[in-house]
Amino acid sequence: MVAALDVDRTAAAQVSEPRPPETAGDAERRITRQFAIFVGAGYLAYLLISIPSIGASFDFMRSWWAIGAPIAVFGSGLAIGAAGIVGSQRWIRWTTQIAAAAFLVAVLLTPIGWTGVHTSIASGLWYATFMGLVAVALGLQPGIRPLVYLLVVSTAVVVCNTPVKDAGVRVAPLPDLAFAFAYSMPYVCATVIGVRTARLLDQTRDATYRLAAETAAAQARTAERARFDALTHDGVMATLLGAARMGNTTDVRALAGRTLDDLDDLAAPSTPDATVSAATAARRLRAVVTDLDDTVRPDISLPAEPDTVDYPTTVVQTITAATGEAVRNSLRHAHAPTRDVRVDLRENTIEVSVVDDGRGFAPDDVAPHRLGIAVSIVGRMRQVDGGDADVSSTPGRGTRVAITWRR
Incomplete structure (x- = not known):
């Protein structure tokens, strides 16, 4: 009887196999892919908008920075969108990390790339207008890292970008930092919550299917026990009573043979x-x-x-x-x-x-x-x-x- 339940136990084990924490489920994969495409589209839009600012940066930034920083920042950002289109979770994870690192490195290299000439552009360098988008991209990663990154990169942008601007367009660093962080935080939180909700949905669905599979296996075991009880009553007991009353007759031998066959079926190993x-x-x-x-x-x-x-x-x-x-x-x-x-x-x-x-x-x-x-x-x-x-x-x-x- 136990051997006859191997299929149901195997099915339950397959459904109840816990998903490794780093493995995304269907809902998480779909929403992560959609966010990645959205981020990639955002990078493309900001690239088109920032072309005049990128060109203007050649007036007060060294050429290696004015050329290399936009290529590194926008190239890695567009790669997130490409990874989302392909649908590879691994590439989405890697491209978001690379984009976050590229943006932060570009910001931290600003003092080295600055020629000392000030700009009258109110926002300063082009990267100051979309630092929240980078944190949104990092929001595709689990945990609170995106918010920590947003705080770090906001501080870096304010510290590195403020000296580049003319005194007439400068803003006090602390209010500027508070505004930059507060403005971007809702979008980052929305991304984090969306991805986390999708993961919880996958976990809830897995738990529900696991419970259903275990219930199905339990019902199968109950059915097998009922079969065994019925076989004991209708086969074994009937054979014994028939033998006691009628002796070794053809009918009794046939009933005994069928009963033994049925018992063998229940006990047969499920290889x-x-x-x-x-x-x-x-x-x-x-x-x-x-x-x-x-x-x-x-x-x-x-x-x-x-x-x-x-x-x-x-x-x-x-x-x-x-x-x-x-x-x-x-x-x-x-x-x-x-x-x-x-x-x-x-x-x-x-x-x-x-x-x-x-x-x-x-x-x-x-x-x-x-x-x-x-x-x-x-x-x-x-x-x-x-x-x-x-x-x-x-x-x-x-x-x-x-x-x-x-x-």
Whole structure:
């Protein structure tokens, strides 16, 4: 019985595998990519706006700085947008760090690159107008580093840029620093909160799917215990009573043989090469359906020689568990007077349909926390090579669950 649950435990382990902290989930990847493209577009816009200021910087900055600083700052910023378009999380992470370093280095090299000539431009050097954008880019990194960086770079800009300006356009350093930091801080915080929210969404979704997978595995274990109890009652006890009353007869020997076969099925190790016959698969599917709803008699179609057609044990286990979940969902939610289960076992395919005439539902309106279909049926089947499942339903017109496997 324990061996028969290997597939469900494996599925639960796959879903419940914790994501490493440095690995982004789907939501975090999407929002990080969108922010990266936005930052890259911002750099492009500021480059176009700053062209006159970059040209003017040649009047009071040495040529190596006037040429090298814009190339380093805007080149690294545009690389963030390119990484966002490509969608590589690693490149987004590296380009944002490089852009932040390039901007800070360009600012700190200002005193060395300055020729001593003052400028009458109110903002001073071109980089003073968009230092918040660099911090927004760094906001794609986790933690409070973007805010620390914003404070450091704001201080550096005020300290290095103020001496370059004429006395008539200079502003007191402390108010200038406070304004620069306060103006940029909301945008940086919005980026940090957006990325953090996306990560929390991924973690919450992972935890929900993990719980659903564990619940599905627990339900499978309960179903296997019920099968074992039923086999003990209907097979073992019936064989012993038959032997006590009728002795060693042909019927008793046949019942004992079937019971032993069923016990072997339950105890058989679920190795990758293990197989079960079509006849055994039919017994398992019939048992899981009738254990849940004894009013249903599955319509099972077998190959001409069912004992000679074999299926992988893991496939039969998975289909049996998914079929049980489909019947269980119908019993719980459909409020259907009747339900029909059809099983078609062929040499290279297995098809199961569970149909009811209940109240149905709109698949698009299923609440996110209702994961019985997503995890226990569709998700479970798609973890098996060749497996798939489809759920179709219309409010007031019943539900059909189609479970398929192709070799």
